[in-house]
Amino acid sequence: MPNGLTLFRLILFGIFCFLILSNDSKPIAAVFLGVAGITDFLDGYVARHFNQVTELGKIIDPVADRVLVGGSLVVALISHSVPIAVGLIIIFRELLMSSVTVFLAMIRAKRIDVIWFGKAGTFVLMVAIPLMILTSYGDNNHVATIQVFFNHLGLYISLIGILMSYIATVMYVPLALDAYKSRPTKQDKIA
Secondary structure (H helix, E strand, C coil), rough: CCHHHHHHHHHHHHHHHHHHHHHCHHHCCCCHHHHHHHHHHHHHHHHHHCCCCCCCHHHHHHHHHHHHHHHHHHHHHHHHCCCCHHHHHHHHHHHHHEEEHHHHHHCCCCCCCCCHHHHHHHHHHHHHHHHHHHHHCCCCCCHHHHHHHHHHHHEEEEEEEEHHHHHHHHHHHHHHHHHHHHCCCHHHHHH
């Protein structure tokens, strides 16, 4: 079931991309992205609570997180739904984490388990991004004040998520170094 939720998250991401790039569909797109973010919490909860943690899930869940956060920001930047600086700071971190993960996989280093603080940072960003997208449309004077409030709220929440994500990145450094040291050596390959 957790792996099914992860797959569902990727499907929701595809729907989000289609909707946000369609004219006047940003509010609906933000809802789909918010639901996708909720599935990120649910799949981990179900996996741990019902003892359904799998090796496949340990691999595809972080990949789905990177696709969801990084991909949603790229699309949100294209549609002018989030501030450029915020989007680029988050995307840089996602690219860095993805690059290290791919590198470690290529050298056959041991896989690094996701840490709770990193998951929490991702969750905070998955609250902030839909909020900013939801409030980035229209210019109706009756909703302008509410839109500005929630847009600023989304921005402030995103700053908390960015801080948490970068702290998690620092926390991953010793884990990545340990994984790098665990890679098979030439002697291991000969034996």
